[in-house]
Amino acid sequence: GQQLNQSPQSMFIQEGEDVSMNCTSSSIFNTWLWYKQDPGEGPVLLIALYKAGELTSNGRLTAQFGITRKDSFLNISASIPSDVGIYFCAGLKNTGNQFYFGTGTSLTVIP
Amino acid sequence: DSGVTQTPKHLITATGQRVTLRCSPRSGDLSVYWYQQSLDQGLQFLIQYYNGEERAKGNILERFSAQQFPDLHSELNLSSLELGDSALYFCASSLNPGTGDYNSPLHFGNGTRLTVT
Numbered sequence: 001g002q003q004l005n006q007s008p009q010s011m012f013i014q015e016g017e018d019v020s021m022n023c024t025s026s027s028i029f030n031t032w033l034w035y036k037q038d039p040g041e042g043p044v045l046l047i048a049l050y051k052a053g054e055l056t057s058n059g060r061l062t063a064q065f066g067i068t069r070k071d072s073f074l075n076i077s078a079s080i081p082s083d084v085g086i087y088f089c090a091g092l093k094n095t096g097n098q099f100y101f102g103t104g105t106s107l108t109v110i111p
Numbered sequence: 112d113s114g115v116t117q118t119p120k121h122l123i124t125a126t127g128q129r130v131t132l133r134c135s136p137r138s139g140d141l142s143v144y145w146y147q148q149s150l151d152q153g154l155q156f157l158i159q160y161y162n163g164e165e166r167a168k169g170n171i172l173e174r175f176s177a178q179q180f181p182d183l184h185s186e187l188n189l190s191s192l193e194l195g196d197s198a199l200y201f202c203a204s205s206l207n208p209g210t211g212d213y214n215s216p217l218h219f220g221n222g223t224r225l226t227v228t
Contacts, residue, residue, distance in 0.1 A: 014217075016223075035219075040224075041222070042115075042221045043219045044112075098167050101146075101153050102153065103153045
């Protein structure tokens with residue numbers, strides 16, 4: 001099935017640095033979600049976005065629903081070791097029931 | 112804790128066998144989704160149920176089937192298992208089926224790790 005294009009695929013950063021990742025598609029979405037997955041566990045919801053242009057924060061995390069409705073961005077400020085994990089975006093089209101997931105961004109934070 | 116419960120946590124079985132994975136959604140959620148995640152892969156959508164009825168189908172093999180019961184718990188049945196079926200199987204639930212302007216997000220369980228030997 002269709003997957004969203006998520007980049008970068010992996011990131012290695014120093015503790016304290018800011019992180020940016022994004023998700024793009026050729027289709028229009030009316031909902032964007034961002035998840036974090038730790039090894040061997042289920043994805044945990046971080047942020048949900050429902051309107052084009054919407055900017056939502058959750059602590060050090062900020063996500064934006066792109067104006068074109070074809071992309072979304074996640075920023076993490078002042079990274080800490082517990083930010084390590086795989087981050088997934090997910091989008092729901094306005095024409096269907098299925099949530100499409102990005103391929104994931106693996107984040108490694110070096111203390 | 113997401114409120115979504117999956118059992119068993121681990122399952123080891125042989126090729127050709129059949130297994131059943133169980134999911135209890137969050138209290139109040141009517142929609143259940145099943146996803147497969149192979150090693151170092153993303154989440155592949157298998158199937159969705161809403162209030163007992165099949166709502167959407169993804170890349171689900173014919174050897175696989177699912178259902179949602181009146182109490183809203185769901186089961187995923189995998190039969191004639193092959194080595195390639197080894198993966199993490201996740202259940203997720205949401206309040207609504209995802210067709211309105213406000214689409215409640217998915218909340219995931221911790222998965223069932225299936226190993227086929």
